[in-house]
Amino acid sequence: MIEQLLQLIFNGLVSGSILAIGAAGASLVWGVLRIGNFAHGDYMALGAFSAFFFANVLGLPLAVATMLAMAIVAIFAIGVDQLALKPMRGRGLTSVFIVTVGISFLIRNTLFISFGAGARQYQIDQALVYVVGPLRVSPGQAITLFAMLLAIAALGWLLGRTTIGRSMRAVAENSDLAAVTGVNTDRLASITWLISGGLAGLAGVCLGLVQGTFDATMGAYTLFLIFTAVVLGGIGSAYGALGGGLVLGLTMEVSTWDGFAGGLDPRYKVVLAFCVLIGLLLFRPQGIFGKDRLL
Amino acid sequence: MVEFWLFVLVTAGIYTIFSLGLLIQFGIAGLPNFGTGAFMAVSSYTMAILVVQLELPMLVAAPLGIAAAVLFGLLLAIPTIRLRADYLAIATVAAGEIIRYLALNLQDLTGGAAGTINMLGPGFAADYNWEWQRFLASFQQMLSGLLSFRVSTDLAFGLIVWPVALLLVWGVWYMVRSPWGRTLRAIREDEEAATALGKNVFLYKLQAFSVGAALAGLAGLFLAWQVSMFTPDDFRPVLTFYAFVIVLLGGKTNVWAVPVGALIFTIIFAGTRFLDFWPLSLFNSGDKAFLRLILVGLALVVLIVLRPQGLLGNKKEDALEN
Numbered sequence: 001m002i003e004q005l006l007q008l009i010f011n012g013l014v015s016g017s018i019l020a021i022g023a024a025g026a027s028l029v030w031g032v033l034r035i036g037n038f039a040h041g042d043y044m045a046l047g048a049f050s051a052f053f054f055a056n057v058l059g060l061p062l063a064v065a066t067m068l069a070m071a072i073v074a075i076f077a078i079g080v081d082q083l084a085l086k087p088m089r090g091r092g093l094t095s096v097f098i099v100t101v102g103i104s105f106l107i108r109n110t111l112f113i114s115f116g117a118g119a120r121q122y123q124i125d126q127a128l129v130y131v132v133g134p135l136r137v138s139p140g141q142a143i144t145l146f147a148m149l150l151a152i153a154a155l156g157w158l159l160g161r162t163t164i165g166r167s168m169r170a171v172a173e174n175s176d177l178a179a180v181t182g183v184n185t186d187r188l189a190s191i192t193w194l195i196s197g198g199l200a201g202l203a204g205v206c207l208g209l210v211q212g213t214f215d216a217t218m219g220a221y222t223l224f225l226i227f228t229a230v231v232l233g234g235i236g237s238a239y240g241a242l243g244g245g246l247v248l249g250l251t252m253e254v255s256t257w258d259g260f261a262g263g264l265d266p267r268y269k270v271v272l273a274f275c276v277l278i279g280l281l282l283f284r285p286q287g288i289f290g291k292d293r294l295l
Numbered sequence: 296m297v298e299f300w301l302f303v304l305v306t307a308g309i310y311t312i313f314s315l316g317l318l319i320q321f322g323i324a325g326l327p328n329f330g331t332g333a334f335m336a337v338s339s340y341t342m343a344i345l346v347v348q349l350e351l352p353m354l355v356a357a358p359l360g361i362a363a364a365v366l367f368g369l370l371l372a373i374p375t376i377r378l379r380a381d382y383l384a385i386a387t388v389a390a391g392e393i394i395r396y397l398a399l400n401l402q403d404l405t406g407g408a409a410g411t412i413n414m415l416g417p418g419f420a421a422d423y424n425w426e427w428q429r430f431l432a433s434f435q436q437m438l439s440g441l442l443s444f445r446v447s448t449d450l451a452f453g454l455i456v457w458p459v460a461l462l463l464v465w466g467v468w469y470m471v472r473s474p475w476g477r478t479l480r481a482i483r484e485d486e487e488a489a490t491a492l493g494k495n496v497f498l499y500k501l502q503a504f505s506v507g508a509a510l511a512g513l514a515g516l517f518l519a520w521q522v523s524m525f526t527p528d529d530f531r532p533v534l535t536f537y538a539f540v541i542v543l544l545g546g547k548t549n550v551w552a553v554p555v556g557a558l559i560f561t562i563i564f565a566g567t568r569f570l571d572f573w574p575l576s577l578f579n580s581g582d583k584a585f586l587r588l589i590l591v592g593l594a595l596v597v598l599i600v601l602r603p604q605g606l607l608g609n610k611k612e613d614a615l616e617n
Contacts, residue, residue, distance in 0.1 A: 036381050038384075084600055087600050088600060091603070093327075093380045093381060094321070094325070094327045094380055095599055095603065097327060097329075098543075098599055099599050099600065101535075102536075102593070103596060105533070105536060105588055105591065106589055106592040106593060109585040109586070109589045109592070110589055113578075113582050113586060113589070223388060223392070224385075224388050224392040224393070228385075230385075235382075271393060271396070271397065274389055274390075274393040277385070278370070278371075278386070281374035281378070281382055281386060282373075282374040285374075285375075
């Protein structure tokens with residue numbers, strides 16, 4: 001029973017870290033640019049399929065393929081911003097949302113045409129299991145946990161210790177004040193998309209690794225979990241989203257523990273996430289770490 | 296061939312109904328809804344479950360389906376409507392995904408991925424639609440007698456859907472011009488000013504969202520009646536996407552442009568499957584379906600970025616500023 005709990009906590013940390021990295025990128029864009037990116041899930045899918053192309057078709061090592069995939073999504077995100085989102089600055093929330101919805105359909109169906117509708121997988125041994133103490137760890141989980149810890153550390157350093165990161169947090173906190181103090185918002189926008197896109201690409205590859213198989217709808221189906229993590233952490237806060245993702249991943253996995261009166265049927269993990277979201281919106285829309293303020 | 300285009304016209308009528316719902320929510324009241332498909336799914340699944348599992352007559356089950364869609368709308372709207380538009384948008388995206396997920400996983404109730412035909416488990420073909428089909432058949436017979444030529448099923452269906460759709464267009468047009476509609480537009484433009492004038496902003500928004508949910512629910516019923524079984528995949532987010540394209544084609548507050556937008560959209564969308572010149576001839580029919588969606592996505596982005604007031608809208612009111 002305790003072993004099951006430890007295993008669930010581990011699984012929760014793995015899936016939670018993916019949600020954390022996905023959500024941190026989405027929340028960063030939301031905070032700095034006031035854009036809710038409804039294509040963020042599809043940015044993840046673009047990353048997963050780019051890495052699939054480099055690793056499985058061109059035969060590059062998975063680590064190299066992942067980095068190339070991150071670069072591709074980052075460049076793509078900047079390109080989309082320049083072409084479609086930059087002209088929309090100042091045009092209000094909802095119309096920007098709809099543009100990103102249009103972009104999500106563009107990406108998803110381009111992936112369908114390019115890679116077909118069948119399920120894909122990376123060339124890692126899906127049957128292999130490492131036994132670490134009481135835990136059973138799949139290679140995909142091991143890679144994911146390593147990559148995610150690295151990404152979380154890098155993002156923490158970037159936001160906390162560099163000028164760029166400080167400007168981002170300043171803009172997210174109060175954009176007028178930041179502009180007055182001389183933050184170059186145009187350059188900041190591109191850097192924000194660079195980071196958000198890169199993280200989305202990485203999260204997509206890891207999601208593909210942990211799921212085992214994936215198709216072009218993978219991002220669309222994950223988007224609402226990403227957004228739930230964003231709300232958990234408080235919309236616009238990248239640090240908050242990291243925490244929100246981990247909390248959401250852990251909650252969903254641990255809820256299935258037998259110790260909780262037999263545990264939740266794993267099929268209803270996603271329903272639990274939905275209840276968490278509605279509950280948050282009702283009682284704590286500023287997120288679990290957020291300050292009490294009017295929204 | 297005539298049958299195919301009649302089917303497309305029926306579909307355009309159904310699209311008119313749910314796009315009207317989005318027009319009220321998004322265009323008039325400024326409430327983004329990215330889960331129109333979910334509301335349709337809630338109502339048609341509720342209807343089918345009540346008919347098949349509880350053996351209720353259609354005349355009871357259908358209104359209860361619409362009621363379920365409205366209740367679901369309230370569940371999303373009550374926590375989020377007071378907050379910034381982001382939160383409602385997130386809630387509706389989540390709703391779309393959760394309804395699809397539930398329909399897939401509550402197999403005993405919904406039939407799961409195999410669709411409503413599987414509702415009573417394997418070995419039984421569940422049918423929710425016999426009452427509607429009997430009604431449609433008698434209507435078809437009556438029309439054939441009246442017009443003295445054989446009226447096809449699709450034509451009969453169209454002669455039900457389109458009068459209903461146009462009646463609703465008129466009703467919505469009337470509502471939008473009424474004091475109720477003017478208040479909603481005032482709220483959309485300046486919430487604080489409307490509050491200062493003593494309007495209960497929360498209640499008005501809730502009403503607008505519920506009307507939209509009810510219209511989506513009705514459209515969901517028609518979609519279910521048009522076929523004899525449906526699966527969770529029939530209510531993909533893509534329906535929401537169509538609704539946005541249709542509403543934006545006409546300008547987001549232009550009520551009479553909705554049926555026009557729905558006709559233009561469905562006819563072009565269905566018509567592209569007959570285009571077979573280079574480079575389209577390079578794609579097989581499955582890929583063409585994806586290609587169509589890519590082009591629609593592109594059209595939506597270009598439309599909003601370059602022509603925010605829509606093709607037919609007036610710049611003063613319809614420009615997408617909020």
